Amino acid sequence: MVKRDLYRNILIGLIIVAVLTILRLFVLEPIRIHNNNMAPILPKKTQVFAIKRTRLDNLDLVAYRHNGKKYVGRVIGTPGQSVIAMDNIVYVDQKILKEPYIKKNQTTYLKTHDENFTTDFRRDKLGKDSYWILNDARDVLDDSREFGAIPQKDILGELKFKYAPISDFGFVENDEAKIENGFENK
Secondary structure, three states: OHHHHHHHHHHHHHHHHHHHHHHHHHOEEEEEOOOOOEOOOEOOOOEEEEEOOOOOOOOOEEEEEEOOEEEEEEEEEOOOOOEEEEOOEEEEOOEEOOOHHHHHHHHHHHHHOOOOOOOOEEEOOOOOOEEEEEOOOOOOOOOHHHHOOEEHHHEEEEEEEEEEOHHHOEEOOOHHHHHHHOOOOO
16 A cells, blocks of 8 residues: 555656646746846846747737847837837837836936937838837847847747745736737737
């Protein structure tokens, strides 16, 4: 009887390990935020799961890889869209993008700087499977303004669930801006 219980427990353990391995390889990518580029939504030291193989829309929060390093950012432009920034205003397909998520960072930055918070750029019609991704802290240029359009193959996944610190445990809140811009029903 003890031998049978031992075999059963070993089998259950192996099944759990196999399921977790499959989830890690094909469904979830754990991401640790190392800077405040996406604060206040995702401050430094937050740990999130990126869901792989999801359909990306405007304003989704994503993790991506560039030159071997992982970055996080917000999808501003999707394939086929044009994206322009002039005088701290971002336009997607010639429509002003409402960005409530950058207001706090922008106000703090403009108190001590005279130059633009969002540097000017122009990207006419993104190619197939290319995304324009920006930080919420626009004074940090580690995003599409420096790297160019990010190919879909380099996107690790959409940031959906915070698991650490435990006080922030839960889903990533990102609906306000999508609703305000009319992207929630895409």
